[in-house]
Amino acid sequence: MKLSQRIQAMQESPVRKLVPIATKAKSLGKKVYHLNIGQPDIETPDVFMNAINEYDSRIIKYSFSQGEPTLIKSIQNYFKRDDIHFEDNEILITNGGSEAVTFATIATCDPGDEILVPEPFYTNYNGFTGEVNATIKPITTYAENGFRLPNKQAIEALITPKTKAILFSNPGNPTGTVLTDEEMHMLADIAIEHNLFIISDEVYHGMAFDELESKSMGTIPGIEEHLIIIESVSKRYSACGARIGAIASKNTALMLNILKLCQARLCVATLEQIGASALYELPESYTQEIKQEYETRRNIVYDTLNQIDGIVCEKPQGAFYVIIKLPVPDAEQFVVWLLEEFDVNNETIMLAPAEGFYATAGLGKDEVRLAYVLNSEDMKTAMNILKLGLEAYPERLI
């Protein structure tokens, strides 16, 4: 039997495909610092497990298809901090931000339809769209100017009758950019003028540094019918394995239709919703502390990068990633070399080659994504390994 073309066309996860090489390095006794995946080392707040343990779990029943009422209420309260008000039926709980993006794609696109996405982008957007036959059309951005968006005309030139939505993460994975007010309003204007949905992935919301404000697209008036916000507990609350996300939108027809997708798959895991509700009830000060911690780590990363000749990297502004353009011909080979051939006191690092974050062939070949998800001491050690590794790399260009 032949498999479907759509599944054969999907790429393997570029973040995960080098895992066997890292596993081998570890089996040979080398310590590997994982900067290749967005798995924070911060403990999940206790309230998560406490809430689960207090829950009456005698029968692990189906939850509501739209989500547990207590979780929906908590997410409403979370948005209210930014003066954004969602009704009960304007929030749907999903299996992480992942299912939320997939559902938004199914609801807005038929097979062959297109979604504009600034590249480099979160690589799994390829999966969420490709598996349901929507196509990503990239809005290319560049390391040299800190991955700022091009102007309105350049973006509008990419719009065709098949374009249904603009999808982006803000603060951005993998770039660490935070959209400016001007960029947000430009995207809003484009959506309104060209009748497009905006799928605003805000799972890193609140994580913007240097006094920058991480604003939700929900604060922009006039785009209510266009806007689909993607939420998740994974990063902000260090609960990646909970797989709790949400779709929030004031477009009633859209939400009634996405509810049908929710009903088909019945519900999201009940216990994890109970735990996630407690996470959203944590005070704003929790998010502030977490942001401060990542800002400290960002500073360690950027200070070291500034000491390395030949790299291109603007100061990342948010989330916990940075894309680094390296003075090497092939970043993936460098990543493999770090794992297989290099060590400092029998320790090395793992990075994510950035090519997989681009839709345009050939772009990102000399770039890596680094996730600063380790504590400050580990980050210092890891960054020193990167510095020494680049100095020692035989294929180094500059």
Place this chain on the structure above:
Amino acid sequence: MKLSQRIQAMQESPVRKLVPIATKAKSLGKKVYHLNIGQPDIETPDVFMNAINEYDSRIIKYSFSQGEPTLIKSIQNYFKRDDIHFEDNEILITNGGSEAVTFATIATCDPGDEILVPEPFYTNYNGFTGEVNATIKPITTYAENGFRLPNKQAIEALITPKTKAILFSNPGNPTGTVLTDEEMHMLADIAIEHNLFIISDEVYHGMAFDELESKSMGTIPGIEEHLIIIESVSKRYSACGARIGAIASKNTALMLNILKLCQARLCVATLEQIGASALYELPESYTQEIKQEYETRRNIVYDTLNQIDGIVCEKPQGAFYVIIKLPVPDAEQFVVWLLEEFDVNNETIMLAPAEGFYATAGLGKDEVRLAYVLNSEDMKTAMNILKLGLEAYPERLI
């Protein structure tokens, strides 16, 4: 903005759309016995929460995309009871059986491709296939002969170049049928001769009554490359809200490709996998007890049905459902009447109109699905309400 055609074409859950009417009845003080949804009243075994509480949950990390190794091992052991042997890479953990069927559809079908499904069928199959643009082509079966499959020729007549798979649940939801050896071999032969996948939904495996054996399609030799088994903890272990399922297949290319879908959505909830692993480690005697309990309930249901004139219903053989052809012109109206107009001592029942379980327009209009998911005492009360309700129903035909 227009929504996609595919999402607009999806039907609302026929099981859930009458929920507001039941809610209203309850708000007026009426007790409603829910026989409309497959939510068992049996307690989830303690081992589930115990395992979660023993797990080191300081950081709720991403699990592996393919699933937690301990859960994969437990499912391997579960299959071994039937002398079916799966390697580590032949099992992928999914968000319930729901995601498993969706992934199997994406992997085997491109948009416009067809899957043969005996009807009446589990209504969410419509969602899992329609949302990714595959089409269900029904193999119609009838209450009058206990929903047995038609002969091979009749099924083969439905196959077109677009047919990629045959999907069915066994033991069957909503019919309660258990496939005979002859039916299983016929389906296997058709798959081999016409180069089709078999998607065998075995989430009710083990729940066959009257000394009938519920056999897995995995016991049939020669179809290894064709066979995709769908598993779930929901029903057998009364853990519907855990959302833990699995895909098992010996087709290596298929599994490598479905792994890409698993990687895109990162992982399934970590804690629930740990709990589910403990469920699968329960001894075979647990499944036997559960089966015995449902057999007792089935007997209560069938004994009452035998006392009612004018219904058509063969004795259900497994799972915990039965489709009943009623002497009424419109089963949905009868279901609504039971909720709105009828009661016995201020108690009534809720059933699922069966029309939504058919793909062929007009079929099932006079049928309901009844889920015997309540304890024996409640089932006796509920069945008496059904009997008295039918006697009192003004629109009754016979």
